[in-house]
Amino acid sequence: MTAHHRTAAWAAVTRVQRPRIEATLPRPCADCGRPVTPGQKWQVAHLTPVSIAKRLGWSVQQINDPSNLGASHTKAKGQKACNQIAGGKLGAAATNRKRQTDKNMPSW
Ligand SMILES: [Zn+2]
Incomplete structure (x- = not known):
């Protein structure tokens, strides 16, 4: 979970948007693309992830705009935690980018 999500x-x-999004189920999962159906466990998710939106210079209002929000499967029996898996992959990519940058630093 990023600082933005805390x-x-x-x-x-999420309090305001969850009922609005729930009324649109079933809809594609923001992360895996398979349907999120009524009765499944899901979370409000950003369609353009926060870390990417920030790099693009989006404001918090743009990041949290209803047009950038959807549903993503969350951990439950027989179900992948799509939102957490996607967040983990983005975090790992950011860490690996930083490591690569560090390697390119002169050693003096
Ligand atoms: Zn999913």
């Missing part, structure tokens, strides 16, 4: 602002967004 803010009171994000909690408020």
Whole structure:
């Protein structure tokens, strides 16, 4: 979970947007693309991930805009935790980019 997802602002967004998104189920999972159906466990998810949106210079309002929100499967019996897996992959990619940058630093 990123710092963005620990803010009171994000909690408020999910409180408001969850019922709106729930009314649109079934809809494709924001991360795996398979349907999120009523009765499955899911989380409010960003369609453009926060880390990518920030690199693109999006504001918090743009990142949390309803047009950038959808549903993503979350951990449950017989179900992958798509949102957490996607977040983990992005985090690993960021760490690997940083390592590569560090390797390119002069050694003096
Ligand atoms: Zn999924």
